[in-house]
Amino acid sequence: MENTFLYGVLLPVLSLVILYFFITREPKNLPPSPPSLPIIGHLHHLKLPLNRTLLSLSTKYGPIMTLWFGVRRFVVVSSLPLAEECFTKNDIVLANRPKLYIGKHLGYNYTTLSSAPYGDHWRNLRKIATIEVLSSHRLNLLSHVRRDEIRRLMLRLARGRFQSHHRVELKTLFSELTFNIMMRMIAGKRYYGEGLTIDEAEAREARKLIKQIVGSGGISYVGDFLPILKLVDYNGVKKRVVELKEKIDAFIQGLINEHRRKKGDPELADSMISHLLHLQESQPEDYSDFMIKGLVFRPFD
Known part of the structure; x- marks a missing residue:
C-alpha cells in the first residue's frame, strides 16, 4: 500500500521533470549534437580518455557541437580558427564561468579572479x-x-x-x-x-x-x-x-x-x-x- 502511494507521487513528479527538461533545454540555432537521453543528456557519451571521446564526437558532428551534461549546456570547439574567434571577437560574451558548487565555496562565493563573473x-x-x-x-x-x-x-x-x-x-x-x-x-x-x-x-x-x-x-x-x-x-x-x-x-x-x-x-x-x-x-x-x-x-x- 505504501509502495503504491509512493509510486503514485513519484511518477507524476518525474514525468513533469522530464517534460520541463525537454521543453526548456532546446534553444534555437545551436550547433549539432549527438543523440541524448532524458535527464542525463549526453553524460552517457563521456568515456575516458575524455580527449579521445571528444575527438571522436567532433569527427562525426563537426568542429563545433552542443553537449548537455544534465541540465547544463556545453559547446565544444575543436577547431583552431573557431577557438581563436572565441578568445578574440567573442571573448567578453564567453568570459563568464558556470556557477558550480565548488566555485561557490572554494571561490569565496564567486568573488575570486577565476570564478567571478565578468564585470x-x-x-x-x-x-x-x-x-x-x-x-x-x-x-x-x-x-x-x-x-x-x-x-x-x-x-x-x-x-x-x-x-x-x-x-x-x-x-x-x-x-x-x-x-x-x-x-x-x-x-x-x-x-x-x-x-x-x-x-x-x-x-x-x-x-x-x-x-x-x-x-x-x-x-x-x-x-x-x-x-x-x-x-x-x-x-x-x-x-x-x-x-x-x-x-x-x-x-x-x-x-x-x-x-x-x-x-x-x-x-x-x-x-x-x-x-x-x-x-x-x-x-x-x-x-x-x-x-x-x-x-x-x-x-x-
Whole structure:
C-alpha cells in the first residue's frame, strides 16, 4: 500500500521533470549534437580518455557541437580558427564561468579572479593582479626566490651522486620546487625539502592542505548537473568541500595575521601578502582581508 502511494507521487513528479527538461533545454540555432537521453543528456557519451571521446564526437558532428551534461549546456570547439574567434571577437560574451558548487565555496562565493563573473569586480581584481601581484616589477623583485629554489634543487641532485644510469623521479622534485617558489613568493615560507624556515609540524599540515587544494580541481558535484540530487549529499562531496573551504580560509587568514604581527620581518618583507597588507593601510576599501585571501588563493586555481 505504501509502495503504491509512493509510486503514485513519484511518477507524476518525474514525468513533469522530464517534460520541463525537454521543453526548456532546446534553444534555437545551436550547433549539432549527438543523440541524448532524458535527464542525463549526453553524460552517457563521456568515456575516458575524455580527449579521445571528444575527438571522436567532433569527427562525426563537426568542429563545433552542443553537449548537455544534465541540465547544463556545453559547446565544444575543436577547431583552431573557431577557438581563436572565441578568445578574440567573442571573448567578453564567453568570459563568464558556470556557477558550480565548488566555485561557490572554494571561490569565496564567486568573488575570486577565476570564478567571478565578468564585470566591475572582476575588472578590478584583474587590474590589481596585473599591476600589484603579477607585474614584471613584482616578479623581478622576487626573482631571487626562483634562483634560490633552483639552486637548492640542483644541489640536492648533486649530493645524490647519481650514476650515469641511475633513474631519478623528477615529478615529485619539480612539484616541490613549484610549490616552494609559489609559497615563498606569496608568504615568504618554504614547506618542502631541506632548509625549512618553519616548524616541521606546520610544514606537514600545510603540505597536506596544499595536496587537498590541488586535488579539489578534480572534484565534481553531480548536483550541478542533475539538480534533483541536491536533495542528498551524494558521496559526501558537499561536506568535503565545505570542510576544505574552512581549512583554506583558516590557513590563509593565519598567514595574513602572521604577516600583520611580524611587520618588518625581513623574511616576509617581499612577500605578496606583505605588499598587499601595505596597500591595505592606504586603501582599506580596496584591499580587505577578504579580497587578499581571494588573490592569494588564485595560484592554486
